[in-house]
Amino acid sequence: MNGNLVKRQAKFLTLLILLATLGCATTGGRAPETEEFRVSKEPRPDWPDNPPSGHFVGISKNFSMEAKARNDALMDARKKIIDYLGVKIEKNVLDKILTTGRTDDVLITDVVSNAITRMIGQSILKVRAMKYHSEKWKQIDKGKVSYYWKVFCLVPFSKEEHNQFVSQWVGEITRLAQPIFTAAKKAEQDDDLITAAQKYDRVLKVLQQAEGIADFEPFLISPVRRLKAEASSALETLKPKLVSFQIEKCIKDLARQITSKPLRVSIGNITYQNTDLSSKFGEYLSSELSVGLTKSRSFQEISRRDLDEILKEQRLSLTGIIDQETQVKPGKILGIEALLYGDYWDEGDNVKVNLFLTHVETGRMGASSMLVPKLCLSPDMELVSKNYQSALLAIDEFGGREKQGTSKDFKIRVWVDKGNGGIYTEGEKLIIFFKSNHDCFLKLYHTDSAGNILQLFPNQYSRDNFIKAGRVYSIPDETSNFDFVVQPPFGSEVIKAIASMKPFSTAEGFGANEVFKSMGRASRENIRGILTRDIGILARKGVAEDLCVFTTVE
Structure with a gap:
């Protein structure tokens, strides 16, 4: 009985192994779901992969009709010529010109860009294919059979054609830029300096398009460079005059x-x-x-x-x-x-x-x-510091909280000598002052431009954070053996003062060689945690707060 069972199990295992082997063989030899075969018998020429000098090859997408594939190949070659020349045209505008073969319905708000685009479109539409090579392909996708055409076209673009294109391009740009330059000179003579500066800048931007063209004869673009040099010199001379002119107008207005x-x-x-x-x-x-x-x-x-x-x-x-x-x-x-x-x-x-x-x-x-x-303004002239957003967050969290329960007659003030919004340059010394109208206990926090929070008071040198009413304190003071000297990184910084009529219950501990206690990064959660520890555990009626902001620059 047991012997027959063993034999049956052995046969069953042999069958499983055989099926697994057949399955693996079938899976390993499975044909891909999509197959493609070239139906055309004519061999592909050498020029699609190795075009002769002065020629461009256009390659079509897959189309069911050969005529559409030929048109697409020519469009592709024309786009490659535009890219080679370095001419900048919006993609949707270029596609419209090449698809419709027309430039008269091109609509661009800017008059100069509109005129230049039409000129480029008219020139590129003159480019014709020298020869085509068409290939018919068969595709089998999950058993479904279809056919498509892929076309290559060879387009000549000789040095003469190139120079002719550049000459037309430069002529059109110069024709458009010259009256803008003349208007800028007139505005400057009329003391309309803002208009003059804007027009000089416009001239430079128009002329800059011509200098982006690749591989041209230098003499062809000399008119552009000459006009550009004049406009650039006029604008650079005007820049400092413009700011001082505007300021003088304001001062005269204030004087009245x-x-x-x-x-x-x-x-x-x-x-x-x-x-x-x-x-x-x-x-x-x-x-x-x-x-x-x-x-x-x-x-x-x-x-x-x-x-x-x-x-x-x-x-x-x-x-x-x-x-x-x-x-x-x-x-x-x-x-x-x-x-x-x-x-x-x-x-x-x-x-x-x-x-x-x-x-x-x-x-x-x-x-x-x-x-x-x-x-x-110079390119490195910042309107806001690099840490502007993080500084706003610190101000919002430290200073934007409602002071519910704060006694109206209990006030704490913190300031720097240059006041809120003061600017300190690299190497300057900075002093922080604070004063209360009541005897109280104080904590002072500093959020620097790198986003770090330090507890400035109490500190390693001044562990007693009790201050007397009416007295102005400072950090550093005359007994300190350190100074706050402005150094990188630069940006906007925040000082937060929290005063309490009762001692803070949180114990003060300082690390080895730690003058000011590190409170971590200036994240929303961390700032709220600091305020919760310092304020949330105190009776609100015995708390006062203040905030001071300043900026450091190089």
Whole structure:
């Protein structure tokens, strides 16, 4: 009984092995689902793979009709010639020209681009095929049989044709650019400097298209290069004049709004939009304003450097000049009567600048605005710092929280000497000041331009975070053996102050050689965690907060 069972099992295993072997053989030899065979008997010539010099080969897609494949091959060759020449035409426009064989219905908003595109289209449509090679193919896809045509065409494009094309191209571009250049010169003579700069820039962009053409005889493009050199020189000469001209117009406008002349004025901070963030552009604008004020008889500028020194000595911020609660007026010490400050806004091709003149005792005196074309700015001129978005996040999370439960009579202030929106350049020393109107306990956080958060106070040198009411404290102070010196990376930075009438329950610990405690990265979750630890566990009525923003530049 057992012997028969063993024999039956052996036969069964043998059968399984045989079936598996047959299955593997069948699978391994399975024909592909799609097969293609060339039906045409005529051999493919050598030129599709090795075209002679001065010729281009067009290759069609697969078409069921030979005539359509021939047209597609010619279109492909013409596109290759356009690519070779380096001519820039929008793909949908070029496809329309090559498909319809017409240029009269090409619609491009820009008049110059429209004219150039039509000229190129008319020239490229003259290109004809020298010979064709057609191949018929058979395709079997999952048992379904179909046929298609693939066509190659050989198109000559000789040196003479090339030069003729370039000559037409250059002639058309020069014809279109010359009246724009003439209009730019006229606008400059009429003191319409913004229009003049925009037209010079337009001339350069039009002429630049011609220089992109490949492999041309140098003499053919000499008219373009000559006109380009004139336009470039005129624009470069105009750029600094334009900014100073706009500033002088603003200063004259402000002068008409004041009665006491000359008015002793100092330049305040110029920030981006409705934020306290600034950039290299803000610093550049302050410098240009200083030059403009020195040329005006209506104003007498007080050096910002002198003002900053007084602010540090008096332990005040720039806002202290126009703060009616300030007991010691730095404005009075220097004889400053007004502060000139502003904001700027990105408006596409231009930057809109708003300037405000405020009397240190009576308040707002006047305002003016101007447009600065971006083409007048250097390529590395930033309107916002590289960490603009992360700085906004830190401001929103640190400073955008509702202060529910905060006592109205309990205030903490934190500032830097140059005030909110102040700009510090590489190598400058920075001092952070803070003051409360109540005895309290304080924590001070700094978010740098790299997105790191440090606890500045308390720190390794000042572990006691209790501060007295009415006293101005600073980091560093006269007893510190360190300075805050501006160095890379540059960008916008945030100081956050959190004060409590009760001691913070979180213990302070510092790592080895750690002067300021690291609080991690400035992520939304981390900032909320810091605020929860410092504020959420305290009675809200005994908490006050403040925030200060400044920017560092190279």
